[in-house]
Amino acid sequence: MNHCFVDNSCITSVSFHCDQKCGQQNHIPPNIPIFDGHIHLNPIIPKIQSDLVSVRVASPIREFHFINNNHKPDEWLIPNPSSFLSHVHVYPTIGIHPKYFDSKSLYQNFDDLKNYLEISRNDQNLKNKIVAVGECGLDETSMATIDHQIFVLEKQIDLAIHYHLPIVLHCRGTHLYRKLFDCLRSRISDRNMRLHWHCINSNANLHIVDLFLNEFPNSYIGINGSITYETNTERSLMFKNWLVDRSPFLPDRLILETDYPYLPPRNLHGIYDPSCALLATATYLSKTIVDPSQTILSYICSSNKNIKLVCLSSTQLQKRSTTSILIHKNCEDKVNLDYKPILNNNSTNNSHNDINYNNKATVFHHEDSVNFLMYDTVYNSGELAESQKERVPIHSYVKILMMYLA
Ligand SMILES: [Zn+2]
Ligand SMILES: [Zn+2]
Structure with missing residues (x-):
């Protein structure tokens, strides 16, 4: 009934x-x-x-x-x-x-x-x-x-x-x-x-x-x-x-x-x-x-x-999203380089720096792997204060990835 x-x-x-x-x-x-x-x-x-x-x-x-x-x-x-x-x-x-x-x-x-x-x-x-x-x-x-x-x-x-x-x-x-x-x-x-x-x-x-x-x-x-x-x-x-x-x-x-x-x-x-x-x-x-x-x-x-x-916010989605792609050294192609990388210092946990791609994706360090996480929707980047954003050129981003992978 x-x-x-x-x-x-x-x-x-x-x-x-x-x-x-x-x-x-x-x-x-x-x-x-x-x-x-x-x-x-x-x-x-x-x-x-x-x-x-x-x-x-x-x-x-x-x-x-x-x-x-x-x-x-x-x-x-x-x-x-x-x-x-x-x-x-x-x-x-x-x-x-x-x-x-x-x-x-x-x-x-x-x-x-x-x-x-x-x-x-x-x-x-x-x-x-x-x-x-x-x-x-x-x-x-x-x-x-x-x-x-x-x-x-x-x-x-x-x-x-x-x-x-x-x-x-x-x-x-x-x-x-x-x-x-x-x-x-x-x-x-x-x-x-x-x-x-x-x-x-x-x-x-x-x-x-x-x-x-x-x-x-x-x-x-x-x-x-x-x-x-x-x-x-x-x-x-x-x-x-x-x-x-x-x-x-x-x-x-x-x-x-x-x-x-x-x-x-x-x-x-x-x-x-x-x-x-x-x-x-x-x-x-x-x-x-x-x-x-x-x-x-x-x-x-x-x-x-x-x-x-x-x-x-993207932070919450990050946790809830189920789409995460493991990046290996040889599969950079998984990352769409059009996403302007933003180093997300918003995280209060300084032991890991998430890299946030205009809130369309996040790379984050998880134990021994690097995960590339796509959000299912496009977010405006208003989440982060201008002062908290640090735009990094693509090569630095690759360097950061390598750091994670090392
Ligand atoms: Zn029915
Ligand atoms: Zn109301």
């Missing part, structure tokens, strides 16, 4: 092999991971355990990845529910939501935020790494004045720039989109900064969203269950038309998110299981856009790729 269901989609296929005799049209094949770009798991650990029904199976058929937003300073101390199951990965963000700050403790919050980011940067344990700053932004329902909210937002933008982290943005109030965008534009000089503007729906100022996507090439928009809250209003219709018009580039800029425990998709019935909710949102999206080349599965795969691009 399924604990939840989505019209025309097989929920069973989220956690089990389905022989497709169920009669449902849409299935998620096993082994395709599910990435949720924005969730809140912290305050409700016992509830997560009961709501994440689909991940709690004896023989898992896929991996689940959750970008977990720690947006309330009061809850920063609560440990992330990391790895309660080995196929479930939780990546923390940290930030101050415009609704959840108190001016009395604000400067203490800024200090704490900086400390957490500093600790995360130096932490050898990849599991604890903070992957983004946020969610932060502007909110018309906040008790704080807009000027005060802007001040708190700007502080966080500066920290994200300093720590080379992406920013998760929140904006409630159509009239505030322009203010938030202006703030980003004036504060961020590196247009390649990675940005995730979460919860884009019919309440968004879509003109500003277009400007945002054009201005920042590594920016993404988060689509969640709130897109299913259809009304007959002009806004709802405008949003649908906007999705259809922008659909050619949507797969490149889309992040699927649940925002659980908020915003359950209306076409998800039964328990709000966040591991199934993305399927509902993707189902709604493909029904709205009606393009045979864009399917539920293709949206999930594009979103997975984009979440990795925006939030998961």
Whole structure:
């Protein structure tokens, strides 16, 4: 008996092999991971355990990845529910939501935020790494004045720039989109900064969203269950038309998110299981856009790729990637010399220097071998501070390789 269901989609296929005799049209094949770009798991650990029904199976058929937003300073101390199951990965963000700050403790919050980011940067344990700053932004329902909210937002933008982290943005109030965008534009000089503007729906100022996507090439928009809250209003219709018009580039800029425990998709019935909710949102999206080349599965795969691009640093991928090629002295041809070598001094472990190829690949020393590790996606090199980068010519790179091989 399924604990939840989505019209025309097989929920069973989220956690089990389905022989497709169920009669449902849409299935998620096993082994395709599910990435949720924005969730809140912290305050409700016992509830997560009961709501994440689909991940709690004896023989898992896929991996689940959750970008977990720690947006309330009061809850920063609560440990992330990391790895309660080995196929479930939780990546923390940290930030101050415009609704959840108190001016009395604000400067203490800024200090704490900086400390957490500093600790995360130096932490050898990849599991604890903070992957983004946020969610932060502007909110018309906040008790704080807009000027005060802007001040708190700007502080966080500066920290994200300093720590080379992406920013998760929140904006409630159509009239505030322009203010938030202006703030980003004036504060961020590196247009390649990675940005995730979460919860884009019919309440968004879509003109500003277009400007945002054009201005920042590594920016993404988060689509969640709130897109299913259809009304007959002009806004709802405008949003649908906007999705259809922008659909050619949507797969490149889309992040699927649940925002659980908020915003359950209306076409998800039964328990709000966040591991199934993305399927509902993707189902709604493909029904709205009606393009045979864009399917539920293709949206999930594009979103997975984009979440990795925006939030998961190369360091984390390095650990998780399974593609590693052993380089021997006589097979230099395995290395594409077009990759500009960067000596990655970012590693705090000085006994091994990883060589990072524009974040497209890494050579690292592993016991007696040298491994050449290809990332499955191309990363922008914004991860490393300019001061931490040292470009080395190809011959030096070969020399370094030889050193490893000696
Ligand atoms: Zn099925
Ligand atoms: Zn949220």
